[in-house]
Amino acid sequence: MTLAVHGLCVGDLVRDVSFEIGAGERVGLIGESGSGKSLTALSIMGLLPDELRATGSVRLDGRELVGAPERELSRLRGNGLSMVFQEPMTALNPAMRVGRQVTEPLRVHGRRGRSAEEMLAAVGLPGTARAYPHQLSGGQRQRVVLAMALANEPSLLICDEPTTALDVTVQAQILALIRGSLSAEAALLFITHDLAVVASVCERVLVMLDGEIVERGSTRDVLTAPEHEYTKALLAASDLDGAAR
């Protein structure tokens, strides 16, 4: 699997964004609130709101996704491509038992796979198939969303601040789960504003500022010897400062 993004623009909110992610690569996308991280992810997924339009090129294994018919994109979503959002309730149906929800991607894509119980147990939630989302904690709901996102063994998982709404201990558990449950060939694009999260999950990092990628490199290089003023400021403002050096 290769994701190749070239010259991606969303109005002037995302400007000329280019990067590639290969099979098995874990890439972080960092930047302050409003820098265009989510719009970049939504462009890849074909999920931009109606009033916004992506231009440029997003190729998944050579297949162009920008401007692709909705039918083709929805076939890919939850199959080759999956996304986990910050707030798990946006992805869950409050009126459906979680067991049915985790197996939904398999049904939609006409696949057979593990049972709901097995899928939930794999994300640390044994015995919860009959629960409704409101009966679970925020961290447990995010586990359910992750089980759904992983149901069809996507070749690219995009996580958009999946732990931001969770307390620190639960954050660490969810990160460990994401690291542990992706197959070795799966690629990960991990959006966050938390440099410690990037340091623990990603080997490469892209830094966004005002809609553009202003710095990129190995996580180690970027976090220990940032070149762009913005990255330097980000690092200085983070708890990671001493820890990464």
Ligand SMILES: Nc1ncnc2c1ncn2[C@@H]1O[C@H](COP(=O)(O)OP(=O)(O)OP(=O)(O)O)[C@@H](O)[C@H]1O
């Ligand atoms: N539907 C929309 N119409 C117009 N502008 C939008 C729309 N959605 C987002 N924006 C603007 O686009 C910019 C980038 O937003 P985006 O959500 O990608 O930022 P982000 O880097 O993901 O921030 P955060 O970390 O807060 O999620 C912001 O200025 C935002 O206000």
